[in-house]
Amino acid sequence: MSRKLTTTRSIAVASSALILAATFALSAAAQQAPPAAPAAGAPSPGTQAINVRKAIFTLIGSNFKPVGDVLQGRATYEAVDVPTSASRVAFLAGLLNDAFPDNSSTGDTKAKPEVWSNRADFDKRVKDFQDHSAALVQVVAREKSGSDAFKAAAVAVGQDCKGCHENYRVK
Numbered sequence: 001m002s003r004k005l006t007t008t009r010s011i012a013v014a015s016s017a018l019i020l021a022a023t024f025a026l027s028a029a030a031q032q033a034p035p036a037a038p039a040a041g042a043p044s045p046g047t048q049a050i051n052v053r054k055a056i057f058t059l060i061g062s063n064f065k066p067v068g069d070v071l072q073g074r075a076t077y078e079a080v081d082v083p084t085s086a087s088r089v090a091f092l093a094g095l096l097n098d099a100f101p102d103n104s105s106t107g108d109t110k111a112k113p114e115v116w117s118n119r120a121d122f123d124k125r126v127k128d129f130q131d132h133s134a135a136l137v138q139v140v141a142r143e144k145s146g147s148d149a150f151k152a153a154a155v156a157v158g159q160d161c162k163g164c165h166e167n168y169r170v171k
């Protein structure tokens, strides 16, 4: 019995020493860890940026689709919530300014290297896209129908997609 007690005690002493050591090691690690180090197995910052960019374009695509459907006669203006689609596209376009950081030029991406080597032209296309999608929001609020002004404003946005893809996206 006394032997068992001693053993229990020494286990207790040993484990509190362990806990102390572990606590110390944890706080030391917390103080020393470089702030930008990704957790083991986490995607690199470049991969994360590519994933975010693709998500933005996926949403741009799904939200512009109803507008494209109206333009191409696959849906009537009334059957689609054009104001909602237009304002979502305009919001999402605003996310593109920082969606192409330098560390995201290689990897699982269809963005051509020209995005980074022709930056001034690329940035102008992003700006045009933002301006045209903001203009579409304005026109839709005013016209409230599939008018010629709506069509012209929507076609301008569609041409921004097409023009940028032809120059800056791998087919």
Ligand code: HEC
Residues within 6 Å of the ligand: 050, 053, 054, 055, 057, 058, 060, 061, 064, 089, 108, 109, 110, 111, 112, 115, 122, 125, 126, 129, 157, 158, 160, 161, 162, 164, 165, 168, 169
């Ligand atoms: C300023 C340039 C630019 C404009 C404007 C633009 N895109 Fe893109 N888009 C790209 C690039 C570059 C990629 C490739 C992204 C990648 O793979 O990293 C892309 C990818 C996509 C993708 C595929 C996303 C994926 O998961 O691979 C879709 C869908 C898309 N764009 C739709 C659109 C639509 C719809 C518009 C217009 C309403 C548009 N884009 C406007 C440059 C542009």
